[in-house]
Amino acid sequence: MGRHLRLFGMDFPPLIALLAEAARLFGDSLLALRFTPALAHAALVLLAGLLAREFGGGRFAQLLAALPVALTPLFLRAGNLFQPVVFDQLWWTLTLLLLARLGRHGFPAASRGWLPFRAVGWACLVSFVVIMLLRGKPYYAGPLFPTLFAAGAVVLQRLSDGWRERGHAAAPRVLRGGAVGLVLVFGALILPLGLPLPQDYADMLGWPAQAAAVARAYHSLSPAERRETVLIGTNYGRAGALDFFGPRHGLPPAVAPVGSYWFFGPGEKPGRVLLVLGGTRAELQPYCRHLTQAGRVAERWAVPEEQAVSIWLCRRPYHTLQALWPRWEGQN
Amino acid sequence: MSAAPAPATRAPADTATGRAGGGPREECEERGRLAAPVAALAAVVLAAHLVTNLVTPYGVHRD
Numbered sequence: 001m002g003r004h005l006r007l008f009g010m011d012f013p014p015l016i017a018l019l020a021e022a023a024r025l026f027g028d029s030l031l032a033l034r035f036t037p038a039l040a041h042a043a044l045v046l047l048a049g050l051l052a053r054e055f056g057g058g059r060f061a062q063l064l065a066a067l068p069v070a071l072t073p074l075f076l077r078a079g080n081l082f083q084p085v086v087f088d089q090l091w092w093t094l095t096l097l098l099l100a101r102l103g104r105h106g107f108p109a110a111s112r113g114w115l116p117f118r119a120v121g122w123a124c125l126v127s128f129v130v131i132m133l134l135r136g137k138p139y140y141a142g143p144l145f146p147t148l149f150a151a152g153a154v155v156l157q158r159l160s161d162g163w164r165e166r167g168h169a170a171a172p173r174v175l176r177g178g179a180v181g182l183v184l185v186f187g188a189l190i191l192p193l194g195l196p197l198p199q200d201y202a203d204m205l206g207w208p209a210q211a212a213a214v215a216r217a218y219h220s221l222s223p224a225e226r227r228e229t230v231l232i233g234t235n236y237g238r239a240g241a242l243d244f245f246g247p248r249h250g251l252p253p254a255v256a257p258v259g260s261y262w263f264f265g266p267g268e269k270p271g272r273v274l275l276v277l278g279g280t281r282a283e284l285q286p287y288c289r290h291l292t293q294a295g296r297v298a299e300r301w302a303v304p305e306e307q308a309v310s311i312w313l314c315r316r317p318y319h320t321l322q323a324l325w326p327r328w329e330g331q332n
Numbered sequence: 333m334s335a336a337p338a339p340a341t342r343a344p345a346d347t348a349t350g351r352a353g354g355g356p357r358e359e360c361e362e363r364g365r366l367a368a369p370v371a372a373l374a375a376v377v378l379a380a381h382l383v384t385n386l387v388t389p390y391g392v393h394r395d
Contacts, residue, residue: 019338038381042374059367066370204390237394
């Protein structure tokens, strides 16, 4: 994304492309790539505490609001992946915090309860209903949770304090301890239940080997053929692997007639020699006068479609890539 | 000229209502500072992510 910057002309938010480009300044290491989402997750933890404070919560409520944001798989996952997800969570929560602050400043100190924050409540409710009606994915509602955690934590704190004022000694302790215990049990401790290998982890395996295998095929060609060769990824993961890991193997950039990659175009070369990562002989035969298998990559723990991927060498294709590209618009 | 602002008050650590102490305010109540454990938790989260990505056997996610 960072190498094809087209602000507001793509199907992803522009900030993620800018951050991708910024991360490249520090190399292509995992740490550099995932620093900004990690920072966003940490900021989200702070915002949950600030929201609880904004709702009138003390130390316990702030910590109770921040704990699930720190520990639940929904937020841990988002904070550890370079995707727009954690930034969506951050901006939404920041907006709701500002809305809460606006609401509080519009009411005199004598106002009690949740009245100053009703706009926040409505915003959460309406957003939730819209996401449900539009059949959004479950994690789309994630940005609402820090605010709801904060409100719930303040309610719990007030309940606990009320019991303590009425002379109950044990009940407040049980309530607070139980709340924190529930967060811990349903937070990070349930992560191992996702074994043997959740898709997120499988999605992180196999890509360097694919790029290395394509590089072997590429460097086995004559210098004249290499100058003509265009690398093609048959899905965005394969094309991304070639673009991300390819430079260290001396590979040129890849093209892909799928998803967002289609918008990046076929490049300048007509593609007299194509090195195709993925696909089958039957799928590629209609495009090539001469098609041979140039390699195969196997990764047992990758996602199913990436466990055995073939590499194809297509010589003398029937059409140039530029002629074919419009036909491939809209493929996923 | 506007009236002189009321002196800032600092909320007690953990009150029954969660409202700040001190005298009445005309505009709205001041909130106390963010609890230190929350800041510590955020720092732990950041450190955990960074360490995870230093030592993980996994690589780049395709998404």
